[in-house]
Amino acid sequence: MSNVIVVGCGRVGSQLANMLSDNGSNVCVIDRNPDAFANLGRNFNGSVLQGIGFDEETLLKAGIEECDVVAAVTQLDNTNLMVAEVAGRLFGVPHVIARLYNPDHERAYMQLGIDYVCGTSLVAEDVFSKVVAGHGSHLDTFGEFEVLRFSLNLNGLGKKTIRVSEMERDHDVRIIAFERGDGSASSIPTRDSILYHGDTVLACVRHELIESFSQYIQD
Incomplete structure (x- = not known):
């Protein structure tokens, strides 16, 4: 709350x-x-x-x-x-x-x-x-888009990994970059890149889709 x-x-x-x-x-x-x-x-x-x-x-x-x-x-x-x-x-x-x-x-x-x-x-x-x-996930606003930085939450999906292409396809977003949760590596992803629960993600999201996309944002 x-x-x-x-x-x-x-x-x-x-x-x-x-x-x-x-x-x-x-x-x-x-x-x-x-x-x-x-x-x-x-x-x-x-x-x-x-x-x-x-x-x-x-x-x-x-x-x-x-x-x-x-x-x-x-x-x-x-x-x-x-x-x-x-x-x-x-x-x-x-x-x-x-x-x-x-x-x-x-x-x-x-x-x-x-x-x-x-x-x-x-x-x-x-x-x-x-x-x-x-809170605190917003980085910048570009017209109808928001750039968000957040810790990836996959608990609601019942799994520990997700492919970048799946997130982008299902939510009409663009994953810009990510860093492993333990800080061991960071990268600009391809569509086949795998993201893990707890990874730090930089994403571009449309205003009207933020609420549905928020399931991936870890408080």
Whole structure:
């Protein structure tokens, strides 16, 4: 069960908070406007906190010191950027995701190495997929693709090895590189390369496929 702070309780933030709550996460929603919490509805199981999302005291009250993920999804890019910087750099939150409302600001987000979702539709679904994919597994975003670095989990398949071609075919991903779990070797794979449970894998995955692919990501 993960601890998630969602900053912003508009349409996107409230939808995301409900999705995460329904998925079993402990969710705290921050918004400066207390009336915004009405967007969550009666079935929301998390907590709410009135305040400014990049204020240190507010974040401490929200439990940021035990937080796995912070999602800054207000309609103000500067606010989301400040939340991401404070959460990531000051508090060391493992996975910080920011909504990018104006694509003109994309370069700034990329230069700062911030994980982001750009757009005005399906934003909640995209952020949810990033959270479900596993904390700290994200490396970069390229358009509709995510580059992930993770420890390979094959427990759900009931076997200890898998061929690269099988992973790529079944999940429409590209395995870029891998390193053996014991650090003995690393390689750029061919389609016939064999991966072992516990290997470190670098993969390129489409946004919409991250949730289904997350079965391979070891927490």
